[in-house]
Amino acid sequence: MSNMLVQRPTTRASAPKPQSILIVGCGIAGPVLASLLLRSPGPASSLPHITILERNPSFISSGQNIDIRGIGKQIIRLLDLEDEIKRSTTGEEGVQFVDENNRCWAEFAVDKSGKVETGTSDVEILRGRLAQIFLDKAERLSKDVQDRGGKGVEFIFEDSLESLHQDEGKAHVQLANGGERSFDLVVGADGLHSRTRKLAFGNEAEGCLKKLHMFAAFLSMPKEDEDGEWRSWFHAPGGVSIMLRPSGTKEKSTVLILLADKSGIIADQLAGSERSIPAQKKLVMSKLNRIGWQEQRLTKAVEAADDFYFDVTAQVNLAKWYCASPFSGMGTTLALAGAYHLAGSLVNNPSSHSQAFEAYEEAMHPLVANAQKLPPAMPHLIHPQSTWGVWVLRILVAAIYWSGVGTLLFKWKGPPASVVKLKEYGLLDEKGE
Incomplete structure (x- = not known):
């Protein structure tokens, strides 16, 4: 961020x-x-x-x-870095919504032309x-x-x-x-x-800081054979969701764990130890207990990670x-x-x-x-607290996928990366390196 x-x-x-x-x-x-x-x-x-x-x-x-969209792509092109950055991307093919049995309920592929901004950019890269x-x-x-x-x-x-x-x-x-x-x-x-x-x-x-009542944990872990080039997004009751993503290497996959905290319970649990990595890891591992999807692997990965990062999600206004x-x-x-x-x-x-x-x-x-305009009730709308809520979310996502509405929405209104056109300042065309 x-x-x-x-x-x-x-x-x-x-x-x-x-x-x-x-x-x-x-x-x-x-x-x-x-x-x-x-x-x-x-x-x-x-x-x-x-x-x-x-x-x-x-x-x-x-x-x-992280990803680069719209005018961001124009800027890396002007810096003569587009080819180098594209050679360094993770190769993510899109996002799949999966359940406890790793069954895919819906998938939304990247538009590799870069013309349609879907949930996965054609420029996905590790920060x-x-x-x-x-x-x-x-x-x-x-x-x-x-x-x-x-x-x-x-x-x-x-x-x-x-x-x-x-x-x-x-x-x-x-x-x-x-x-x-x-x-x-x-x-x-x-x-x-x-x-x-x-x-x-x-x-x-x-x-x-406009806090979104959500915490996020980032880490990497050894890649396994079943880890493909698609992002797997799993939801569990209690406002927990997990993304397992490719890193662009054969050695590791990356993990994003999102924890909804609308009630403030997580913030209270971390009070006084917000910057303590052991305390953060302990809290995250407790949320992984009985989620039913790669639980043991994820818990071990959190415990062993030397690149673990945990923080509140927020906007600066x-x-x-x-x-x-x-x-x-x-x-x-x-x-x-x-x-x-x-x-x-x-x-x-x-x-x-x-x-x-x-x-x-x-x-x-x-x-x-x-x-900074998030859709109403986001991000908590996609982080249900109940088992029933998770089931409804999967049904809705599947309906959006199979009806083709998702494709239309992406074409109509993807992330607002091109709202502002690049103004010409004469910065970059006078000389190279």
């Missing part, structure tokens, strides 16, 4: 030297923003001096299955794999800029923001490891629980900043679009951050507004 926000001085006079920009977060949005800025027009000496700050000690190569591609691109571009006399990108790992404040000239940061730095611009791309957001907005940031949820199918596409429009707005408004941010908001608002 990506989060993009900015903190800058309220005024900024034209400066003869390149802007200094701090990007907090080395996931998807951060390296893409850096790459786009480094490919903006002008000589290398005029390009921004970018610092990417990452709290983890090294690049995180793990992560869940860590995609982030590595974007990081490699930023590093290559940085080296090229430095070879031509520019500053490029400085990468700082295992450090984080301790404080953030601004005056009329600069944004000033205190780093956790003791360093003090000043920048023309600070960009937060550090996710759902962004520390940058908290430092920038204070109390306002506390209430910006601030006046001008955003984060989608996994249920939108739009998180990665929003990250790419946000990086593209922010870079373009900054390049086209070099003497006024305020005008740049107004242009950025105008470009992004329609896409964000549509991405």
Whole structure:
């Protein structure tokens, strides 16, 4: 899940030297923003001096299955990364709704032409794999800029923001490891629980998370012969659903476990130990008890997983900043679009951050507004609490499949990835690497 926000001085006079920009977060949005800025027009000496700050000690190569849709595909194409990314996809063929006996009640195939946005995109990829591609691109571009006399990108790992404040000239940061730095611009791309957001907005940031009363666990496990190239989606009473998905390798499959928590019981159980992985694993394993589908295998996988990740699902709702949820199918596409429009707005408004941010908001608002609109009663509608509710869900899904209504719905209104067309900023066609 990506989060993009900015903190800058309220005024900024034209400066003869390149802007200094701090990007907090080395996931998807951060390296893409850096790459786009480094490919903006002008000589290398005029390009921004970018610092990417990452709290983890090294690049995180793990992560869940994510997809790229609509305008996100246009952006990776403009970055000359489309072929590399498509070679790295998981190869998922679509989604199958299965029961305890692994019987398929309905299936919805991917549209490999990319013209119809179904539940499975034609670009499905593991997050860590995609982030590595974007990081490699930023590093290559940085080296090229430095070879031509520019500053490029400085990468700082295992450090984080301790404080953030601004005056009329600069944004000033205190780093956790003791360093003090000043920048023309600070960009937060550090996710759902962004520390940058908290430092920038204070109390306002506390209430910006719209929790969807749902928890999600991600992990990988050894692949077995019966694990195919289709995503298997199993539902159990108690608001539990499990997706078993291909990883694009012969060695492992990936797992997403969703736990509905409309009553708040799970949140209460985790109170005080929300970030404790052993406590999280214990809770997830308790929910797998007696589900009747690959129970023993999944329980062992959760217990043994070294890439286990557990978090609440939520949306970020601030006046001008955003984060989608996994249920939108739009998180990665929003990250790419946000990086593209922010870079373009900054390049086209070099003497006024305020005008740049107004242009950025105008470009992004329609896409964000549509991405954060979830259907009524979602996601709890597809996570029944009772055995009867699970049976009704399967009947409805089967009816949608066999009637052909699902295909019509996908063609009529898939995920809103193309609501906003890419605005031309002149960022990417002046030079290559």
